Amino acid sequence: MSAVRPQILVIDDEPQIHRFLSPALDAVGYEPRRADSGQEGLRAIALWNPDAVVLDLGLPDMDGKDVLSRAREFYAGPIIILSARDKEAEKIAALDLGANDYVEKPFGVGELLARLRANLRQFSQRTEPVGPMTIGDVVIDLDHRRITRGGIPVRVTPKEYDVLAYLARNAGKVVGHKDLLTAVWGKAHADDTQYLRVVVGQLRQKLEKDPTQPGFILTEPGVGYRLL
Template identity: 65%
Template sequence: MNQLFARILVIDDEPQIHRFLGPALDAAGYHHLRADNGAQGLREIATWSPDVVILDLGLPDMDGKDVLVKARTFYDGPILILSARDKEGEKIEAFERGANDYVEKPFGIGELLARIKAALRQRAAAQPVQSKIVFGDIEVDLDLRYVVRGGEQVKLPPKEYALLTRLIAGHGKVLTHKELLVAVWGVAHIEDTQYLRVAVGQLRQKLEQDASEPQHIITEPGIGYRLRR
């Protein structure tokens, strides 16, 4: 897993936490999404498939431990608890319900970032390494950074290659316009959807049998794109 492109979902009802964490996660090279309550957080876990979830226990609509239990019915990624509750019993119960780590508020951003990195490393170590990706007549070698279609090498500029590998990393999930723009062009270009449309069109011209009827780089209208293998 490329940690630079990792997606971090922060479920917390405190605006100051998001104001503090958002810029820090951006600066560390992550793409983050905000949820202000448990129900929204569960929806985002299901649809966005984050690489790490940061979860507060004191949410306005439900206890964070209940969010944890519900999330574990469909999500197996790292969940880090971020909470002002410091009693040992709370921590034990959170771990028993499926938490991977527990950070007490107030916290240092350096410590939290280190724990996120550790969670990402552990997740990557648990997943089989697949360096060659094949879909249709296209082969992508992630180690050697080359793309072949029909036995012929396809030369992709850095942005197009980065976009393709980000779509591959989505494992068929829909990736939003915002997410792809941040991952490939950076936060300064979060509104530059034309960049994304042009790059997608160029990829389709080079990789699809018929760019007007793409079979692999699929548009989800109003939302983003996904890769169909």
């Protein structure tokens, strides 16, 4: 995070959102940054590398989910979706693309600030430096967000990476379903174990020699998972 004031980039084309959100962010010690379109937002993320991003889905030049997907190619910080779209499918799609949280419009500024604080805390805990970890022919380098198997880079989705990184930081320990879901998807999804089963299955397909007999990501029945 920034040495002085954490920078929060708000990507939204509604002037009224910036009018009341910028002073609120400033009042609690953040440095607000503004972008009014998707392209402007992507440039701002690349230029400033903000501590967190608040991203509207309904932008004038491109869909916010496209901004999210492209941002995740080079930006690892928290991204909180801000949108009037209340369909569950929209939320799931945004979370699967790498969003850390989702706040519906209209929203209370207090709630948004609380979610920002929580996500910034989680991110700072996840980014403590650790050296590359080798398990068999798999190398997990969290400092550089790089995973290889047999020396060949393994492509993973943002959620797959987040799950693997959390397990790696707790290697050898049993990580409960709720702890893992809360760390990766947020408290609102603490009971959505089907998300976790799908992602762990995808990771096993990419990393295990025999996904049907996992020796890498172990299941602790009824409890959670453990990275060997």
